[in-house]
Amino acid sequence: MAESTDRLPRSFYERPTLLVARELIGRLLVRVHQGRRLSGMIVEAEAYIGGGDSACHASRGRTRRNAVMFGAPGHAYVYFTYGIHWMLNVVTEREDFPAAVLIRALEPVEGVEAMRERRRGRQDRELTSGPAKLCAALSIDRALNGADVVEGEELFLESYRNFSPAQLERGVRVGIDYARPRDRKAPWRFWLRGSPWVSR
DNA sequence: GTAAGGATGCGCT
DNA sequence: GCGCATCCTTACG
Numbered sequence: 655m656a657e658s659t660d661r662l663p664r665s666f667y668e669r670p671t672l673l674v675a676r677e678l679i680g681r682l683l684v685r686v687h688q689g690r691r692l693s694g695m696i697v698e699a700e701a702y703i704g705g706g707d708s709a710c711h712a713s714r715g716r717t718r719r720n721a722v723m724f725g726a727p728g729h730a731y732v733y734f735t736y737g738i739h740w741m742l743n744v745v746t747e748r749e750d751f752p753a754a755v756l757i758r759a760l761e762p763v764e765g766v767e768a769m770r771e772r773r774r775g776r777q778d779r780e781l782t783s784g785p786a787k788l789c790a791a792l793s794i795d796r797a798l799n800g801a802d803v804v805e806g807e808e809l810f811l812e813s814y815r816n817f818s819p820a821q822l823e824r825g826v827r828v829g830i831d832y833a834r835p836r837d838r839k840a841p842w843r844f845w846l847r848g849s850p851w852v853s854r
Numbered sequence: 855g856t857a858a859g860g861a862t863g864c865g866c867t
Numbered sequence: 868g869c870g871c872a873t874c875c876t877t878a879c880g
Contacts, residue, residue, distance in 0.1 A: 700861075709861070719876055735860050737873030743861090756861060786862050829861050853862095 658813035664804045667727035671746040671753040675701040676844045678744070678755055679822055682763060682814035685792040686807060692768055692792045694760025694782050695814055698845040698852045700827045702743070703753045707840075709833035712752030722800045723752040730809055732789075732799040739786035740795045744803060744811070758785045758828070758843070760792075761851040784853040823847045828854070 662681065667674060684693040702710040711720040711733070722731040723745055731743040731754050743754035760782040762769055769781045769791040782788040789795065794809070803810045827843045845852045 702861075711861080714877085717877070733861085734875055736862050737860085737875075739860095739862050741861065758861090780863095784862070790863095827861075832860080 657815060660813045662811045664728045667746050671701040671703045674746045675699045675755045679844055679846055680815040680817045682812040684810050687793045690765060692765035693763045695763055696757055697761050697849040698759035700756045700758055701842040708837045709830040723754050724750055728804040730798050730801040730803055732796055740789040741785045742789055742794050759783050759851050759853045760788050783851050821847050
């Protein structure tokens, strides 16, 4: 399969969030840390779309925490939760419309040794098969909140691989029991069919 | 100022 | 499968 190292342009993110979430599957997430590349192919992602989506952090308006989601597309929204975990999203759509895609799982590609180091004691399968696991493996935390993934040099995305619609699966989002039934049922999670790196 | 809860992961049963 | 870790953010007073 052909691979590409082209970085995704701003226009990739400035589109409907569901489209971006689906097309993020197969892209390479690259983290440059201590002078070396740590990367993984995105195999699972979820869309969080606007103030009307009760599962989206922006549903209760703009706060200091979620402000990045209200900004320009192509930026990282990194937040802390459960007292322990960091999560990575990429901001989508136009400025002032709060939406983002949560990166839920990666297939490790570059820097696997460094990931094992940071995830000591875990099986390879556990390196990046969850939104908080991948942040730990790639050394992603609040320092990267607001980072520009189009122009920046610490965190960015490359085209990498393309999959056909038949290779993708779609279903409900994970961990949003607090949301309204209608939003809980929305099939806004996408993943690569059969990938052992998908979460859960 | 204070309390409640979270877009999860881990370890133990 | 279940409980807990652990602290940031928010909401309310």
